[in-house]
Amino acid sequence: MVTHAISRRENERSVTVSLWLSVWLALALVLGAQPLAAAAEWDDMVAAAKKEGTVVVANGGGAGSEERRLYTEEFQKQFPGIKVDMTTAGGRSIAPRMLMERRAGKYIWDVYTGGTTTALEYLVPAGVLDPIKPALILPEVKNPQNWFGGVIDFSDNAATHNLVFGGYVKPPLVYNTKFVKKTDIRSYRDLLDPKWKGKIVITDPRRPGSGLAAATFWYGTDGLGKEYIKEFFSKQDVKVSSDYRQQMEWLSRGDYYIAIGHHNGIFNEFLAQGLPLGQLTASDVKEANYVTAAVGSMGLVNRAAHPNAARVWINWLLSKDTQTRWSRAAGFWSRRRDVPTDHLDPALIPDEKKISQYQLNYKEEWVKKRDEIVKYLRTVIR
């Protein structure tokens, strides 16, 4: 009897163990099959991309040499057999050209990368872009936990077409350290002080660019708004410039003491040469500031000539390794959580816990407001 009891218990144990083993095995197969499937899908895609042989990239952000080298030569090293044909121009040159070509039945471009304005004002309304999420293959790319805020960010409200992979917190202003101390300005309202009259230069906010982004921030911020904008432009004899570089030259020479809507890259270039320049960060100013996507957004062009190569390029760009190199080459923050930021000024990196304090200037809701804002600006700037 005991023997029978022992045998039955052993039997039950072995059945239980077998059952659990089976469950674990099944789970392992299912879970393991996904990366395997993904790997197989990726390999198939790369093979198909190599047969296509080329990916045509429209870079609407004016990529610098290092970025361009990354986008082209580095990709080609990693994927020999796929050539990158990249055209760099302002988004405003790229967009109408793409639209005209498509109207004539020519579908040349595979990928768009650049600012969100071009995507939201032209490419998305024109139906040029495909949803991008289905094109994300690599597990590390499509895992939202690898991205800031636990989401893959998009500029369009539908969160489908214009993926945002980079950007930074825009410094409110830069100044000449011979004439301005950091503590002189604690709020945007301090710029209304008569001592700054005739000493401020702003990038023309009536045109797309950093100046308009700054005006958009003021327009939508409590305590500033339309009244502030009107007072700022009517009382402070503000110089409006359409040339980023000239703005920085004037600032460096002391022709103007404060510059708003500056170009970060040009500022860093001048600062590196020992010129007397400084910048405020968002935390220095009561109203904080906005987060811009800069040139860190992308879109997957539909009816592309090389759809597989486009998908390979997109996944490659969004991978940790490439985003790390992109962040260093472009000098911008990558939205990937696992990309090092030690080379960046901490003030430029948004605090994930305080994201609600920033205006996300690159989002569709703000981009769409710009017509209204520009119309108002034209009444206050003569």
Added chain:
Amino acid sequence: MGRVQASASLTPLTWRRMNAQVLVFSLCLGVVCFLVLTPLLYTLVNSFQVAKPWEPPEYSLAGWKEALSSPGIMTAVYNTLSLAIVRQVIALFIGILMAWLLARTDIPMKRTLEFAFWFSFFMPALPVTLGWILALDPKIGLVNRALTFLPFIDGPVFNIYSYWGIVWAHLTASTLGVKVMFLTPAFRNMDAPLEEASRVAGASTLGTLARIVIPLLLPAILATTTLGFIRSLEAFEIELILGVPIGIQVYSTVIHDMIVFDPASGYGPAAALSTFFLFILLSLVVLQRVYLGRRAYTTVTGRFSTRTMSLGKWRTPIFIGVLLVVLTITIIPLGFLLMGTFMTLFGFFEVNHPWTLDHWILVLQDPIFFSSLVNTIKVALGAVVLGILVYPIVAYIIVKSRFYGKGVLDFVSWLPWAVPGILLGVGLLWTFLQTPGLNLLYGTIYLLAVAILIKSMPMGVQLTKSVLLQLGDELEEASKTCGATWIQTYRRIIFPLILPMLVVVGLLVFNSAARDISTVVLLGTGESRTLSLLMLEWAVGAGAMEKATVVGAIIVLIVAVTSIIARTIEGRMTGGRE
């Protein structure tokens, strides 16, 4: 009776030759009209198109209303006309004097001096202007800084960022140079006995110049002035750099803003504004044709000869004066341009390490530079070959033939300059996208070569016309009397006589291809990028302005080398005619 006898005297061979000639001329008319009119037609149609690019087309006058009522447009139009007239008048006086001295007197080193004027035209406007900024900026300009050492000078004497700064930059960049380039061959081709007869009759040297030489050369002078004025109307780069920062807008910068800052809605008003200026151009063309049509301007005949006039005791002072002019428009801006390429930060002498070779090293090591260089040479050579084939035939039809369509051809050949380069580029974009056959060229360098051919057509055809007008009909008639066909006459009589001018035309086309930005900016791709487009890309990108200046300097070097080669070839062909 006489008429029947005349018809009966034409042999079948003659009829076949005439029909072949009409066929060739008709083909030429058809091709030129298509290439020129189609882009302009798209521009005109787009001026009434108000829908966004992704919406179905919708036509109205809204674009015209916006163009003509946009803020500052009247001031921009006034600035455009004012700047154009002022610099054309100044350049014309100095240019006529320079051309006459180089072609009709015994001034020393005339070939070198003439080449220097050519060279000044070849230098691209953007880098040259940057060179003048280094010299004449009110704060950092080296000339201003040097002058402050003088006891009676307190502040900056010159300000490049001003109305007269813009005039100066244009005069030294191309306006004066192109006058001398176009006028000197025309002066050279004038028959000497005409001047001698005037002096024998008691007229002074300057009196002969004013009452004999200039009226005889009026076609060339008028063609040059009209060309120059039209080019002035679409001047862009110098105004963008020097004028916009101080609030001086011109018509081309307004159009540029309309397109660049709101392409979804801006092409309509931009096209409307261009069409407006097209009417001004048409008026100029009509006036020129009416004036030239009433007179005969033959100066090269079967008994042609040239003899230069002695300057006597004024030879050395006049030579020094011309040399100073030449140095001012060539060496000085070029020197400052080169200096700028070695500056760590352009215009800043007070940084820690103001000088560096890094920009040159980075540019020359970048693979994209060499691919752009190769593309530039291919586009330029392609455009030159096409231009030398097409322009003389078009000019011949207009000047020397009785072809029924010559008036239309003359008119059409002017039109590419009536529209700013960026709008012509849009028109060409549409033309090449929509036309079967031509769309195969889209995205290739061949498209860029054709675009340059079209853009340079007014200049090429008008220059060749001015020389053809000076060729007497008896040269052709003598050839035909000897039994030569039109092709044989063209190849063995006409072409050699106009070859020196065709060398000039080829150079100018090469120059246009090397430095053109606005026409090709929408047509170039990564594969067909030229040096001028690379310069633009780097000027737009952060931290790349200095590299853009390096590319500008290299473009200058390329056209300088090309000029020397062409000038040497031209010199051998003209032999002892000087």
